Amino acid sequence: MMQIPFQKTIAHVARVSGRGYWTGKNVSLTFLPAEPDTGIVFRRIDLTGEPMIPALAEYRSDAQLRTKLVCDGASVEMVEHVLAALYGMGIDNCIIECDGAEMPAMDGSAYAIALAIEQAGRVTSDRQARTFKIGESIRLGDQQVYVQANASEQAGLTLVYHLDYGQGSPIPSSSSTCLLSPAEFLTSIAPARTFLTHAEAMKLQQSGVAQHVTHRDLVIFGDSGPIDNQLRFPDECSRHKLLDLIGDLALCGYRLEGMVFACRSGHNLNGRMAQQIRNLQLDPDESLIKAA
Numbered sequence: 001m002m003q004i005p006f007q008k009t010i011a012h013v014a015r016v017s018g019r020g021y022w023t024g025k026n027v028s029l030t031f032l033p034a035e036p037d038t039g040i041v042f043r044r045i046d047l048t049g050e051p052m053i054p055a056l057a058e059y060r061s062d063a064q065l066r067t068k069l070v071c072d073g074a075s076v077e078m079v080e081h082v083l084a085a086l087y088g089m090g091i092d093n094c095i096i097e098c099d100g101a102e103m104p105a106m107d108g109s110a111y112a113i114a115l116a117i118e119q120a121g122r123v124t125s126d127r128q129a130r131t132f133k134i135g136e137s138i139r140l141g142d143q144q145v146y147v148q149a150n151a152s153e154q155a156g157l158t159l160v161y162h163l164d165y166g167q168g169s170p171i172p173s174s175s176s177t178c179l180l181s182p183a184e185f186l187t188s189i190a191p192a193r194t195f196l197t198h199a200e201a202m203k204l205q206q207s208g209v210a211q212h213v214t215h216r217d218l219v220i221f222g223d224s225g226p227i228d229n230q231l232r233f234p235d236e237c238s239r240h241k242l243l244d245l246i247g248d249l250a251l252c253g254y255r256l257e258g259m260v261f262a263c264r265s266g267h268n269l270n271g272r273m274a275q276q277i278r279n280l281q282l283d284p285d286e287s288l289i290k291a292a
């Protein structure tokens, strides 16, 4: 018999702080328990009126190498690791107070945030969780770069990521799979760090961003592997891509049941998949009009 999932929030307040990659600014996050049907909502406590920004696909805005949310002129960015941590740890409702726009980079992974959520504990409400069972396949992208959502015989959400930047790239090709659960997320996905090639890192710093970031704050690949660093998993890069995928899919606002396969996809395509799923759930007729 299938177990009915109920909405969960955190049992206690959790706090995390650190500097953002792009701005270098120190930001504090306070995760607060929230009522059923709140969803995941950011609150900018540093701005007048403390505006709320719901973590839903309709507020997603395109930004370079990160996921940004904008609502009524207030924004938060680099939210993907925070959202992945909440989704991966099975939290449906939470208010995240932040005193800046850019989320803390930590060590480039979601481990510190996932651990803080794990330590805060979970409370189950008597309200059923909003779930979306993937039925008909949805595919976005082209032959080389795509995301595909399918129905699955297996209960829960299975995710697969295939990373392949070609033979010329210093980043090795790899594939990673996970059947999402809080335990699996905490040990196998959350610790996987973000990465760049040395050339990409140089280019970003020359453009004036991420001045304080060193080789130890993420994984930087030179021609002969990670520079001044060691990988936590042989397939750390594709595991990190799974982490990003989870954070971006969280913007659909539902717990997903089925299978999502992604090949070389990034935040834009992942976010569009979340929007597509959201459209199907919100109003099937409306989504047909939008697709036309």
Ligand SMILES: [Zn+2]
Pocket: 080, 081, 194, 240, 243, 244
């Ligand atoms: Zn990432």
